[in-house]
Amino acid sequence: MLRFILGRLAVLIPTFIGVSIIAFSFIRLLPGDPVMLMSGERVMSPERHAELMSQLGLDRPMYLQYLDYLGGLVTGDFGSSIVTKRPVLDDFLQLFPATLELSLCAIIVAVCLGIPAGVLAAVKRGSWLDQTVMGAALVGYSMPIFWWGLLLIIFFSGYLGWTPVSGRISLMYFFPQVTGFMLIDSLLSGQAGAFKSAVTYLILPTIVLATIPLAVIARQTRSAMLEVLGEDYVRTARSKGLAPLRVVGIHALRNAMIPVITTIGLQVGVLLAGAILTETIFSWPGIGKWMVDSVFKRDYAVVQGGLMLIAGVIMLVNLIVDLLYGLINPRIRH
Amino acid sequence: MTAIQSKAADPKVAEAKTPPSGLSEFWFYFSRNKGAVIGLVIFLIILFVAIFAPFVAPHSPSIQNRELLLMPPVWEQGGSWGHILGTDAVGRDILSRLIYGARFSLFIGLVVVTLSVISGVLIGLVAGYFRGRIDTFIMRIMDIILAFPSLLLALVLVAVLGPGLLNAMIAISLVNQPHFVRLTRAAVMTERTKDYVVGSKVAGAGTLRLMFLTILPNCLAPLIVQATLAFSAAILDAAALGFLGMGAQPPTPEWGTMLAEAREFIQRAWWVVTFPGLAILITVLAINLMGDGLRDALDPKLKRS
Numbered sequence: 325m326l327r328f329i330l331g332r333l334a335v336l337i338p339t340f341i342g343v344s345i346i347a348f349s350f351i352r353l354l355p356g357d358p359v360m361l362m363s364g365e366r367v368m369s370p371e372r373h374a375e376l377m378s379q380l381g382l383d384r385p386m387y388l389q390y391l392d393y394l395g396g397l398v399t400g401d402f403g404s405s406i407v408t409k410r411p412v413l414d415d416f417l418q419l420f421p422a423t424l425e426l427s428l429c430a431i432i433v434a435v436c437l438g439i440p441a442g443v444l445a446a447v448k449r450g451s452w453l454d455q456t457v458m459g460a461a462l463v464g465y466s467m468p469i470f471w472w473g474l475l476l477i478i479f480f481s482g483y484l485g486w487t488p489v490s491g492r493i494s495l496m497y498f499f500p501q502v503t504g505f506m507l508i509d510s511l512l513s514g515q516a517g518a519f520k521s522a523v524t525y526l527i528l529p530t531i532v533l534a535t536i537p538l539a540v541i542a543r544q545t546r547s548a549m550l551e552v553l554g555e556d557y558v559r560t561a562r563s564k565g566l567a568p569l570r571v572v573g574i575h576a577l578r579n580a581m582i583p584v585i586t587t588i589g590l591q592v593g594v595l596l597a598g599a600i601l602t603e604t605i606f607s608w609p610g611i612g613k614w615m616v617d618s619v620f621k622r623d624y625a626v627v628q629g630g631l632m633l634i635a636g637v638i639m640l641v642n643l644i645v646d647l648l649y650g651l652i653n654p655r656i657r658h
Numbered sequence: 659m660t661a662i663q664s665k666a667a668d669p670k671v672a673e674a675k676t677p678p679s680g681l682s683e684f685w686f687y688f689s690r691n692k693g694a695v696i697g698l699v700i701f702l703i704i705l706f707v708a709i710f711a712p713f714v715a716p717h718s719p720s721i722q723n724r725e726l727l728l729m730p731p732v733w734e735q736g737g738s739w740g741h742i743l744g745t746d747a748v749g750r751d752i753l754s755r756l757i758y759g760a761r762f763s764l765f766i767g768l769v770v771v772t773l774s775v776i777s778g779v780l781i782g783l784v785a786g787y788f789r790g791r792i793d794t795f796i797m798r799i800m801d802i803i804l805a806f807p808s809l810l811l812a813l814v815l816v817a818v819l820g821p822g823l824l825n826a827m828i829a830i831s832l833v834n835q836p837h838f839v840r841l842t843r844a845a846v847m848t849e850r851t852k853d854y855v856v857g858s859k860v861a862g863a864g865t866l867r868l869m870f871l872t873i874l875p876n877c878l879a880p881l882i883v884q885a886t887l888a889f890s891a892a893i894l895d896a897a898a899l900g901f902l903g904m905g906a907q908p909p910t911p912e913w914g915t916m917l918a919e920a921r922e923f924i925q926r927a928w929w930v931v932t933f934p935g936l937a938i939l940i941t942v943l944a945i946n947l948m949g950d951g952l953r954d955a956l957d958p959k960l961k962r963s
Contacts, residue, residue, distance in 0.1 A: 335801075342802035353818050462693075462950070466942040468894055470901045471917060471935025474924055478932075482925050597807035601898055615810060616902060619817045627814060635805045642805075 694951020
């Protein structure tokens with residue numbers, strides 16, 4: 325197992341370096357040089373320009389600049405925002421819990437609905453239930469989620485007035501951030517109604533973000549279950565006279581879960597891409613909205629650092645999924 | 659003797675002996691999937707409407723009618739048959755804009771799929787055929803691209819290249835391409851050691867001939883299915899970029915861009931927001947339905963079950 329973990333880590337290092345090269349070169353690919361970008365549109369004398377260049381170390385050879393950048397990354401220096409001058413890492417750590425909370429809720433919804441739906445569809449193959457579930461899954465899979473979010477706002481916030489349109493919690497409530505998770509913090513604050521408010525703010529973004537993973541998980545579970553249900557050991561279990569629920573729930577589901585877990589792991593990238601759109605629609609103060617805002621504010625130092633951090637999160641999650649996968653399926657360890 | 663000859667000449671027997679052509683076999687399996695046929699029909703309708711947009715659309719997509727701002731669709735109070743799906747905030751006919759928008763979406767899908775298939779298949783073919791260091795190198799680069807959420811990478815690329823439809827298409831092609839590389843590589847690796855490939859190698863076939871004429875045609879089935887999925891994904895991604903203001907720029911009647919423009923009227927004019935998204939959903943759904951049918955028809959593993 326240790327060799328397996330080390331092997332996985334070894335593969336990660338070149339990817340990390342590659343990602344850092346992309347993030348490093350990104351700012352240098354933009355028209356104009358970093359000094360001009362940071363100073364805005366002001367007119368600058370050539371002397372002042374040269375002075376700033378050497379101050380920032382930008383007149384040195386490219387590879388030295390890159391090594392500096394890499395050294396910074398390793399020590400946790402992801403640069404500072406051009407606009408607010410705050411370190412990118414601080415902003416990221418402050419905003420990331422919001423995205424994480426939303427993503428976790430979405431993936432929980434997707435798993436808790438998607439797996440049973442897929443299992444039911446597989447067991448009742450060809451029935452109206454199967455057709456309805458798979459039809460809905462295909463619609464969900466094809467859904468432009470930014471439009472889906474707007475529709476939900478029109479109906480639930482506009483027409484019914486049940487849910488708020490944007491933000492994480494009502495402005496009535498104010499309490500210190502302990503964990504960064506609004507659901508937990510609102511409970512810890514002990515304020516009446518705070519938790520309920522946080523939930524109502526969370527519902528629509530969660531539905532929107534969960535839509536595509538839910539559809540993908542349901543489809544994947546169904547096809548994995550169908551494959552497993554045709555296996556000899558399932559037939560044996562049936563012919564032994566085991567209860568159908570036991571055959572499906574224990575014998576079949578456990579083996580069908582292996583590809584499904586890979587699928588769930590792959591949804592992390594989907595979730596973060598979806599978070600960009602979902603957070604923009606619902607003004608959810610997470611890293612997706614932060615990145616979009618930074619692109620529009622031309623705060624390229626934040627975009628650069630954010631790219632690196634988000635890619636880091638995805639690589640980390642993929643590593644964890646790989647390791648978990650090795651844990652449930654010993655065959656791939658070798 | 660004569661009896662046998664006349665039997666062989668009997669057209670019915672001869673017909674039964676020739677195997678069904680590839681196309682008719684394909685159609686047999688494809689048409690068994692009702693959803694796929696429905697998807698195909700819807701797709702053909704959208705294609706027709708897009709090609710003949712100037713003849714089909716009741717109005718110009720860009721003419722603004724200042725007297726009819728935010729007019730509701732025909733079945734709502736205040737609607738009229740002149741503008742079946744109503745008008746937008748500057749009085750343009752929504753139906754006409756949607757019809758012209760179909761051109762953009764299909765064009766985006768076509769360009770993105772062409773770009774990412776050609777580059778992805780070439781790179782994957784090289785990686786899978788030659789293996790070794792070049793393979794490792796290529797796969798590491800693909801890992802790097804896949805380490806970013808696709809939409810974020812596309813967004814940042816467009817920020818570098820400058821917002822616009824062309825740059826959005828380039829960015830989406832780039833983030834789509836690793837899927838084709840991986841798929842081609844995997845297919846080439848399984849085909850490479852098969853007898854027919856070794857056979858033609860022994861017979862003296864050159865590297866290029868082996869790669870493109872011997873191996874590649876046998877790897878096409880999964881690639882066609884993936885290309886269909888990439889087509890719909892490209893439409894979704896381009897619309898998302900348009901929605902974020904980084905794709906096609908107003909007043910282009912691109913569906914995502916139309917949605918972005920309509921956002922501020924969300925509370926008082928639901929139709930401005932609803933129809934462009936519905937157009938995206940129907941198009942993407944039709945293509946995905948076709949993709950499912952293609953998979954049933956082309957994937958030999960599923961075919962016989």
